[in-house]
Amino acid sequence: xxxxxxxxxxxxxxxxxxxxxxxxxxxxxxxxxxxxxxxxxxxxxxxxxxxxxxxxxxxxxxxxxxxxxxxxxxxxxxxxxxxxxxxxxxxxxxxxxxxxxxxxxxxxxxxxxxxxxxxxxxxxxxxxxxxxxxxxxxxxxxxxxxxxxxxxxxxxxxxxxxxxxxxxxxxxxxxxxxxxxxxxxxxxxxxxxxxxxxxxxxxxxxxxxxxxxxxxxxxxxxxxxxxxxxxxxxxxxxxxxxxxxxxxxxxxxxxxxxxxxxxxxxxxxxxxxxxxxxxxxx
Amino acid sequence: xxxxxxxxxxxxxxxxxxxxxxxxxxxxxxxxxxxxxxxxxxxxxxxxxxxxxxxxxxxxxxxxxxxxxxxxxxxxxxxxxxxxxxxxxxxxxxxxxxxxxxxxxxxxxxxxxxxxxxxxxxxxxxxxxxxxxxxxxxxxxxxxxxxxxxxxxxxxxxxxxxxxxxxxxxxxxxxxxxxxxxxxxxxxxxxxxxxxxxxxxxxxxxxxxxxxxxxxxxxxxxxxxxxxxxxxxxxxxxxxxxxxxxxxxxxxxxxxxxxxxxxxxxxxxxxxxxxxxxxxxxxxxxxxxxxxxxxxxxxxxxxxxxxxxxxxxxxxxxxxxxxxxxx
Numbered sequence: 001x002x003x004x005x006x007x008x009x010x011x012x013x014x015x016x017x018x019x020x021x022x023x024x025x026x027x028x029x030x031x032x033x034x035x036x037x038x039x040x041x042x043x044x045x046x047x048x049x050x051x052x053x054x055x056x057x058x059x060x061x062x063x064x065x066x067x068x069x070x071x072x073x074x075x076x077x078x079x080x081x082x083x084x085x086x087x088x089x090x091x092x093x094x095x096x097x098x099x100x101x102x103x104x105x106x107x108x109x110x111x112x113x114x115x116x117x118x119x120x121x122x123x124x125x126x127x128x129x130x131x132x133x134x135x136x137x138x139x140x141x142x143x144x145x146x147x148x149x150x151x152x153x154x155x156x157x158x159x160x161x162x163x164x165x166x167x168x169x170x171x172x173x174x175x176x177x178x179x180x181x182x183x184x185x186x187x188x189x190x191x192x193x194x195x196x197x198x199x200x201x202x203x204x205x206x207x208x209x210x211x212x213x214x215x216x217x218x219x220x221x222x223x224x225x226x227x228x229x230x231x232x233x234x235x236x237x238x239x240x241x242x243x244x245x246x247x248x249x250x251x252x253x254x255x256x257x258x259x260x261x262x263x264x265x266x267x268x269x270x271x272x273x274x275x276x277x278x279x280x281x282x
Numbered sequence: 283x284x285x286x287x288x289x290x291x292x293x294x295x296x297x298x299x300x301x302x303x304x305x306x307x308x309x310x311x312x313x314x315x316x317x318x319x320x321x322x323x324x325x326x327x328x329x330x331x332x333x334x335x336x337x338x339x340x341x342x343x344x345x346x347x348x349x350x351x352x353x354x355x356x357x358x359x360x361x362x363x364x365x366x367x368x369x370x371x372x373x374x375x376x377x378x379x380x381x382x383x384x385x386x387x388x389x390x391x392x393x394x395x396x397x398x399x400x401x402x403x404x405x406x407x408x409x410x411x412x413x414x415x416x417x418x419x420x421x422x423x424x425x426x427x428x429x430x431x432x433x434x435x436x437x438x439x440x441x442x443x444x445x446x447x448x449x450x451x452x453x454x455x456x457x458x459x460x461x462x463x464x465x466x467x468x469x470x471x472x473x474x475x476x477x478x479x480x481x482x483x484x485x486x487x488x489x490x491x492x493x494x495x496x497x498x499x500x501x502x503x504x505x506x507x508x509x510x511x512x513x514x515x516x517x518x519x520x521x522x523x524x525x526x527x528x529x530x531x532x533x534x535x536x537x538x539x540x541x542x543x544x545x546x547x548x549x550x551x552x553x554x555x556x557x558x559x560x561x562x563x564x565x566x567x568x569x570x571x572x573x574x575x576x577x578x579x580x581x582x583x584x585x586x587x588x589x590x591x592x593x594x595x596x597x598x599x600x601x602x603x604x605x606x607x608x609x
Contacts, residue, residue, distance in 0.1 A: 013501070018502060021394035022398065024391045025390075025407055027387075028387065028391055028474075028477070031470060035417060035421065039421070087325075090318055090322070091321045091322045094318035098318045106326065110330075112592070112596060113592060114325065114328060116531075116588055117531070117588065118558060118588055120561050120562060121531065122332075123561075124336065127565070128335045128336075128339045181311050182310075184314070205416065206416065209420065211418070211419060212419070212533035239420050239421070240534060243420075243424050243427060262417060265416055265418060269416050
């Protein structure tokens with residue numbers, strides 16, 4: 001009798017704890033839908049044509065949009081892509097195809113450390129490296145900060161996808177008389193191309209939402225920012241500035257900008273995952 | 283490809299009939315190796331340069347204040363007195379609070395995904411949690427300011443105060459903003475990291491371990507709690523440290539809800555400040571050289587702290603991986 005009740009108690013505890021873990025999972029996932037839904041409600045009505053086409057209005061004046069921030073974000077991401085992606089890609093290629101054990105460990109470790117550096121510290125780094133010598137904030141500095149953040153992401157994922165290419169493919173190519181370089185360029189990289197492109201998209205989506213490293217590199221700008229040599233507005237920094245400002249109309253626009261940014265980030269993430277999933281199934 | 287050429291180019295044999303062409307191509311390999319090496323090394327250079335720049339650009343406050351910088355609470359740009367203790371305190375406290383909430387939550391989710399959920403559901407839920415991690419920090423701050431802060435002010439903080447009867451940790455006016463609120467927002471942000479690493483670590487625990495426990499008559503929870511979790515412990519610690527590293531450096535969401543007051547107060551309700559937040563708020567306004575360099579030194583401290591945490595985390599995760607492959 002007492003054994004039975006004891007076993008019953010153990011069974012109940014088991015069901016309770018496992019049920020709790022299921023509840024936690026539901027809670028965490030519903031947070032995602034909550035954030036998304038809340039942004040939709042608060043920002044949905046403010047995402048209009050003016051938001052995409054007009055410049056911000058002076059403080060306290062209603063209306064206007066964030067066209068300059070959208071263009072600014074695009075330019076920052078463009079600079080991040082042309083600086084961070086090739087460096088990260090080639091570093092990843094080095095890790096998977098050329099590096100000896102010691103070098104591979106050291107470079108991999110450095111990439112992981114760089115990945116763990118808080119983004120605001122990357123901002124300080126670029127400030128001392130670019131903003132101080134040039135003596136002004138600029139789109140270039142902001143883009144470089146995002147680019148540096150992309151390097152470790154890109155390095156590690158490139159390495160992973162290149163390593164996943166079967167050895168038999170390489171051996172086949174080498175057996176046909178191709179050199180290692182030719183094998184890498186014509187066989188290994190194309191075989192991993194989809195994964196690498198996806199990784200690049202995920203990396204861009206991640207830095208697209210970064211605010212901290214832009215605060216004192218790209219700064220912000222209430223007007224259009226021609227070229228790459230002047231401060232520029234960007235969506236995340238606008239969200240921050242507008243959210244902490246005391247104007248209702250700015251809050252409204254911060255919500256709209258938040259909705260647009262989150263939508264872009266999630267769409268990029270989902271489509272990247274969709275592409276990857278297709279590859280794995282085939 | 284002519285048939286006679288094939289055997290001469292087999293790997294590991296000397297190049298014979300196509301020696302000249304082969305040598306040229308080999309030189310191409312060496313060139314490719316060199317190019318790749320330059321870029322691989324550039325990751326090292328960037329990381330090293332980062333540390334160096336932080337170091338040389340914070341020489342003034344280091345010379346002037348020395349170690350006092352870390353222990354002084356005075357942050358007075360007008361008087362030229364700088365001490366980072368309040369920021370270190372805010373960073374450590376918010377991160378600790380975040381872990382207090384996020385660790386049970388995250389491990390619970392990891393257990394569900396690894397032990398209970400069918401593979402398809404687990405993959406689906408894992409993906410949604412990764413999307414949770416993809417939500418930009420500034421958006422967590424925005425949502426935190428407009429939902430969590432009022433809830434904390436109107437419901438949670440008065441209730442906690444009443445329930446604990448003026449316990450110092452839960453005392454003082456309910457502003458809504460403050461350490462506790464920042465800790466909660468941070469917890470939401472780091473949970474996905476604990477889940478994704480935790481799930482992987484738990485899945486790496488050999489099946490036989492669970493089967494043996496179940497065969498001995500333990501319930502599913504007992505097999506999880508007494509067998510699987512201890513087996514995966516180093517990796518789980520690694521996941522926690524990784525989350526801690528993220529929490530320490532998290533900037534925007536914390537800046538928006540912590541209250542930004544450089545004080546060390548006993549209460550978790552009090553507005554505070556974190557290292558990342560003070561850099562975010564004051565960096566572009568710091569005109570004095572000493573002021574700017576003091577902020578850079580705050581960044582240096584933050585950098586050093588996250589580096590140590592990350593090294594420990596990677597070590598622990600690697601230890602579990604090794605353990606798994608050895609058996």
